Amino acid sequence: MSDMEAALNAARTRQIGGDNLGSSLNPTPDSGSRYDKPIVAAQEDGLPIIDISAFLDPSSSQEARQTTAKAINAACVNYGFFYLTGHGIPVSKLDEIVSLARDFFSLQLEEKNKIKRFDAGGPEGGDGARGYQGLGENVTGGLQDMQEAIDWYRDWDEDKKEAGDGGPCSVKTLQGSNLWPEKPAELKEVYLDYIERVKKVGEALVHAMGVALDLGPPARTTEQNTEDEEVFVRNCDTSFWVMRMIGYPPLTNPHTPGTGIDQFSCGAHTDYGCVTLLLTDPTPGALQVQLKDGTWLNADPIPGAFVVNIGDMIERWTNGLWKSTMHRVIHRGNKSRISVPFFYEPNFDAVVKPLKKCVEETSGKPIHEGSTYGDHLLTKVFSNFYYSKRTDW
């Protein structure tokens, strides 16, 4: 048995009624909050675990791919969340990503602010989506998130940049250059290599999702919106990916039983695009996923596996057959938590509208008339930051 298999088996054993359940069970219902259902422990079998290797290995059989596709369909219908294994990225590499993030966040604020997001605080113009964001600068559902982070995006093509500052709330916000810290010195190189690897996993996963929806064999076309099983692959062939490196200090406000939660590490939200490949340190009891009955399930990390969830564009494409599930982070405890989500997204210009087959399989009525992923992303980005000075939004 490999180390990874051993870790996985251990995790499964833990999940099924092991010691861990006690620690991840939050016995106090957060009634009074907007999301007022109790938090439950992982159920007996937890979130599904899916092995994606059949879609990464060109020599794998049709049967193997179908098995994987069926498991993905069930996971996406039931949860919109699952664990992903068989991705081929070595655990040592994943550990390095987490430990470099921890090293960065341990630096003095002055050092971190050297790559501060350009218009934090609201000076005119600027390209303010990329770079370091201090504690409380990110906002979810109107509340400041207790986290610090760096965002990196796919580079914007030089010849497609807009002239001028673009003014507030313009696409220019996303056209800046990525900002990389000087310390730790090796972070940039290690992260760039990771991005190349994790993008391949994202591509394999959206391919598998097209197969899971039974959209039929590829139509051998480059037209993005032909609705065959490679429709997501084509719409992501210049994926406008985002990688976010997050440090969560433990929350300071104690939670009074019977009252609403008034402080979040990351408030409840859905992700924006196709699939999120989430890497975290081993801290349990932080990330919570909302189940269909409204209860919250702790999605504790399994060593070597990604936690994957689907985003708003997949929900729209599938006409709600697969939901982009609400999730949130509540991190108490005594040590900072690290997470590094990689968001594998559609092309910025991809026009996303419900697939005919999915409309037929659901209500018969499209849930959206269609718009680009870029439009959706911009709306989200502009609602994400706490602008202390700006009043013109």
Ligand SMILES: N=C(N)NCCCC[C@H](N)C(=O)O
């Ligand atoms: N790029 C992505 N998907 N980032 C997800 C962040 C979600 C929280 C954000 N403040 C919000 O309110 O959406």
Ligand SMILES: O=C(O)CCC(=O)C(=O)O
């Ligand atoms: O840190 C986590 O576990 C999840 C973070 C997240 O949901 C996000 O940044 O979109």
Ligand SMILES: [Fe+2]
């Ligand atoms: Fe998220």
